[in-house]
Amino acid sequence: MIWKNETIRREFVLLGLSSDPKTQVALFIVFTSAYIIILIGNFLIIVLVLTDASLHTPMYFFLSNLSFLDLCFSTTTIPRTLKDLLSVNKVISYGECVAQMYIGQSLGLCECALLAVMAYDRYVAICFPLHYTIIISKMVCIRLAVVTWMSGFLLCVFLVTLTFNVDLCGHNKINHFLCEVTEVLSLGCRNIILVELFIFIACLIFLLIPVTFIVTSYVNII
Template identity: 80%
Template sequence: MIWKNETFGEFILLGLSSDPKTQVALFIVFTSVYTIILIGNFLIIVLVLTDANLHTPMYFFLSNLSFLDLCFSTSTLPRMLKDFLSVNKVIPYGECVAQMYISLSLGACDCVLLVVMAYDRYVAICYPLHYITIMSKMVCIRLAVGIWMSGFILPISTVTLTFNVDLCGHNKINHFLCEMPEILSLGCENIMLVELIIFIAGLILLLTPVIFIVISYVNIILSILKIASSSGRRKAFSTCGSHMMVVAIFYGSAMASYMKPRSSSLPGTDKMIAILYLIVTPMINPMIYTLRNNDVKAAFMKLIKKNKLF
């Protein structure tokens, strides 16, 4: 594909700071964060693969989320860490296109996966007797394939539209990565139509899943309230509460970034929002899903004893 602005050749990422000392401090902080992301999400994948008690649809999708978080953070953080130690934060045109497409695709996968995880909890709590039949192994595999395929197909049109907007000659991006709103801010033509199309795409990809998730959890809460056992209610609320926390952080920050008018952006705000859903969410997901989950804790202790790690 030949892009309209390919003659630009490269962009300059202004990053989070231009002060050398601050950049070194940020490098140390984000290197630590990336290490936590890698260890936490890789550990969940290993536990789900090795412990037979975790071979259920819920943990199958949780391992998909962990793998997705690993890919999501890796699509941006290594480049970000390199730029902290670089004088010139130049990113080639092709790499900028690839970075935006990959990060948007993984974000789209995340959106669809969170809907599937909500549906899984809905079936488990509202239709427990039919759960094994509805969420069979083959159904879970097909859902997972659908998640990854749809995630990498949906952003193609929006990325194409973004990089075919006429740019005004200056190639400095006030961000630490190539994000759609920042590229559009360089446009010198009337991009109202492009922004409208992207806004509609955001409605479909962000707002529609939230509606389905809310409907699922309204039904889940109504079913939980009917459970006679208080311990059963606590367990159900604990499992669903973890998922709702992830949904609120991810969708809230993504909507704040992609579904607001360009004119309403404050300097630096978009960077902080991007850090929230690109870096903070992948870091806290393993903590949210494991600290309150006895099954994962038991699997972790079993892994430690089996391998005599301590």
């Protein structure tokens, strides 16, 4: 990705949530409190599932995966946001922007897929209790978890590559508190409607499949 008619830049400027100092302090307190709660809550869930043998079941295995996802996602976004809230210089390097976008988007997609897997697990447990341990075996759980993680990260390679292949013009200011696909694309030189449409369709398909699966599973349960 380069800026046309200019020296190649290697950084972006995040405009953040607010330029008002008092608002920034208030947001810093809120985000810090939320981050601490997220860390403690999810960490306790993971430790409890690992240490309590009675919780070594598919449901809690997927729940611990979800907790780990939440830990990773919040750590990808919140610490950087906290730093920017207390900083005048909100510059983010090109590499850090790519990494933040890739990891954040990947974890979001993984979470959608994992929620669908958890819905399927509950569907089998309730509708086919006698066959539950056969259908959702330990090996099946591991495979479902692996597919869940891989699907999000593999799809995001494609999305981030498309985003950062767009040539930029003018300023390098991102009107957001983190590197987000649509905001980076808005800096594009030419009409990037086709790129945006392609990314939108890809994300929509990936999101609709888990949502459809979740709704179908719970409708059958009811």
